[in-house]
Amino acid sequence: QQQVKQSPQSLIVQKGGISIINCAYENTAFDYFPWYQQFPGKGPALLIAIRPDVSEKKEGRFTISFNKSAKQFSLHIMDSQPGDSATYFCAASSTGNQFYFGTGTSLTVIP
Amino acid sequence: NAGVTQTPKFRILKIGQSMTLQCTQDMNHNYMYWYRQDPGMGLKLIYYSVGAGITDKGEVPNGYNVSRSTTEDFPLRLELAAPSQTSVYFCASTPLGGRGAFFGQGTRLTVV
Numbered sequence: 414q415q416q417v418k419q420s421p422q423s424l425i426v427q428k429g430g431i432s433i434i435n436c437a438y439e440n441t442a443f444d445y446f447p448w449y450q451q452f453p454g455k456g457p458a459l460l461i462a463i464r465p466d467v468s469e470k471k472e473g474r475f476t477i478s479f480n481k482s483a484k485q486f487s488l489h490i491m492d493s494q495p496g497d498s499a500t501y502f503c504a505a506s507s508t509g510n511q512f513y514f515g516t517g518t519s520l521t522v523i524p
Numbered sequence: 525n526a527g528v529t530q531t532p533k534f535r536i537l538k539i540g541q542s543m544t545l546q547c548t549q550d551m552n553h554n555y556m557y558w559y560r561q562d563p564g565m566g567l568k569l570i571y572y573s574v575g576a577g578i579t580d581k582g583e584v585p586n587g588y589n590v591s592r593s594t595t596e597d598f599p600l601r602l603e604l605a606a607p608s609q610t611s612v613y614f615c616a617s618t619p620l621g622g623r624g625a626f627f628g629q630g631t632r633l634t635v636v
Contacts, residue, residue: 422564457614457627459626502567512625514567515566516566
């Protein structure tokens with residue numbers, strides 16, 4: 414079964430708007446939650462990550478919000494730019510470094 | 525800084541043929557992984573390795589084999605190619621204690 418559920422499958426946002434992608438998990442042993450960005454023809458690249466001892470982490474225009482009790486986490490992209498158009502994957506892992514990925518969200522930012 | 529290097533980038537195989545996807549990393553990372561990426565399915569773990577001489581199955585290991593004789597190399601072997609193995613394959617690595625994975629550029633494999 415899918416260990417990490419991601420939504421939406423695709424997202425279209427106007428330039429300058431906020432993009433929000435959501436993920437949910439069931440395994441409470443997960444203790445590391447990264448987000449990856451993937452451009453066409455490239456491998457995924459680590460964007461930002463959070464551990465469950467904090468509720469929010471911000472790096473530039475990218476913010477992860479984490480809700481441990483609901484077992485949900487989300488990626489917020491503020492002031493979205495056309496260059497942010499890519500596929501975004503959430504993931505989760507526990508000690509032992511096995512990563513489980515969401516199914517991906519294709520983001521298109523319209524100029 | 526090469527990072528994680530995968531070869532080949534593209535390959536077309538006939539049903540029943542065999543091939544090896546190569547993966548090399550120059551970051552001295554302990555952990556290495558093979559994923560396959562199918563449209564709408566995200567990345568599925570095929571095999572992983574926590575160090576030279578140690579490998580283990582992931583979510584979708586059937587039809588594949590791996591070996592890890594050195595820290596740097598982690599080849600993926602397809603013995604009898606099937607159309608269901610048409611996919612994009614990614615190799616990745618992480619350092620001991622680290623969590624962020626570094627990915628290669630991928631190998632697009634088509635089995636016809």
